Each structure stands twice: as C-alpha cells, then as structure tokens.
Amino acid sequence: MIKLSPSVLAADFACLKDEIEKIGGADYVHIDVMDGHFVPNITFGPDIVKCIKKHTNLVLDVHLMIENPEKYVDVFLKSGADIITVHYECNMDFEYIKNAVKSAGKKLGISIKPKTDAEVLEKFLPDIDMALVMSVEPGFGGQKFMPESIDKIKKIRLMDKNIDIEVDGGIGEDNIKSVVDAGANVIVAGSSVFKADDVRKAVESLKKF
Numbered sequence: 001m002i003k004l005s006p007s008v009l010a011a012d013f014a015c016l017k018d019e020i021e022k023i024g025g026a027d028y029v030h031i032d033v034m035d036g037h038f039v040p041n042i043t044f045g046p047d048i049v050k051c052i053k054k055h056t057n058l059v060l061d062v063h064l065m066i067e068n069p070e071k072y073v074d075v076f077l078k079s080g081a082d083i084i085t086v087h088y089e090c091n092m093d094f095e096y097i098k099n100a101v102k103s104a105g106k107k108l109g110i111s112i113k114p115k116t117d118a119e120v121l122e123k124f125l126p127d128i129d130m131a132l133v134m135s136v137e138p139g140f141g142g143q144k145f146m147p148e149s150i151d152k153i154k155k156i157r158l159m160d161k162n163i164d165i166e167v168d169g170g171i172g173e174d175n176i177k178s179v180v181d182a183g184a185n186v187i188v189a190g191s192s193v194f195k196a197d198d199v200r201k202a203v204e205s206l207k208k209f
C-alpha cells in the first residue's frame with residue numbers, strides 16, 4: 001500500500017484550512033520548508049506547521065529545504081512535524097538532527113536532489129526511516145517529472161528492502177505507476193492534487209495505485 005503525501009506548496013494558501021480538509025483521504029501532508037538559500041524560494045515557517053497541525057490528523061511530512069537544519073529541527077518538531085526530512089546536499093550537523101528527531105519519537109528522512117547519486121545514501125540507511133528522491137530540481141511546484149529518478153529509486157530499493165522511499169516532483173496519474181513499480185511507497189503530489197477540478201477525487205484515484 002502506498003502513502004500519498006499531497007504537497008501544500010500547490011494549495012491556495014489563503015484557504016489552507018479548507019485545502020487541508022479536502023485531502024483528508026490522503027495519508028500525509030507534505031510541507032516544503034524553503035529558506036531562499038538552499039533553494040531559490042521561500043515558503044513556510046514553524047508557525048504555519050503548528051496551524052496545519054490543529055486542523056488535521058494526517059501525518060505531517062516536513063521537508064526541510066534549508067541550510068543548517070540543525071538550527072530549526074527542534075522548533076519544527078515542537079510545531080507538530082511527524083517526519084523531518086533534511087537534504088544530503090546542505091550544510092548540517094547530522095548527529096544533532098538524528099538525536100533530536102529520534103528522542104522526540106519521530107521519523108527521519110534524507111533527501112537527494114536530481115544530480116546526486118543514490119549511493120550517497122548508503123551510509124545513512126541504518127539511521128533513517130525514509131529516503132526522499134527529488135524528481136524535479138527543488139524549489140518550485142508544477143515542474144516536469146525527471147524519468148532518471150526511476151533508476152535511483154530502484155537502486156535504493158536494492159540497498160534496503162524495508163526503508164520508506166518517497167518520490168517528489170511532477171507525479172500524477174500518468175507516471176505514479178512507474179515510481180511505485182520501481183520501489184517507491186510514499187508519493188508526493190502537489191499540482192496533480194491541488195490543481196485538480198476535484199481535489200478529493202484526485203486523492204482517491206492516486207491512492208488506488
């Protein structure tokens with residue numbers, strides 16, 4: 001069974017509570033935190049995560065696309081993050097982050113950008129719950145899926161049979177099967193959910209894969 005994690009980056013921020021309610025049939029809420037340094041865009045801070053937490057029982061899947069995530073991991077955990085994912089490519093104190101997330105009883109992920117090899121994850125596998133494969137350059141929603149991500153997912157699945165593998169960027173009805181067949185089990189979908197005419201139906205049909 002896959003877990004569907006709609007990305008609120010594609011939602012209407014002026015009606016976030018209603019948008020979150022519409023994705024009640026999903027499993028996670030994917031929250032892209034961007035700092036304008038690690039990626040060229042700025043999005044949500046911990047206060048918004050706290051507000052989202054008040055309005056949903058879905059798992060909060062917080063993707064930190066920021067430099068030095070050790071400075072912010074505690075505040076995002078306090079705000080209600082259930083999964084914290086940091087980027088392999090950023091400057092970070094991984095030991096600090098690992099201890100903070102584990103002692104809060106939450107899940108830890110590491111993400112790799114499209115140009116980063118899957119092999120870099122190998123040494124982290126014993127310490128993480130999830131590997132996140134970016135299938136677009138991080139920063140903006142609505143980009144085209146990069147098919148080379150499929151091989152990367154397959155490589156990670158060969159390295160670890162049990163780890164959660166999340167894939168993020170350009171996923172919709174036309175390509176979800178290819179990433180699931182490759183071994184991904186957590187699917188991020190932004191535009192294909194929130195820009196659909198019927199958001200509830202879009203969640204329902206992506207969940208069927």
Ligand SMILES: O=C(CO)[C@@H](O)[C@H](O)COP(=O)(O)O
Pocket residue numbers: 007009010030032136137138139140141142143168169170171188189190191192
């Ligand atoms: O992190 C990102 C983009 O940086 C993603 O989470 C996107 O928000 C996914 O959106 P779509 O590509 O599905 O529109």
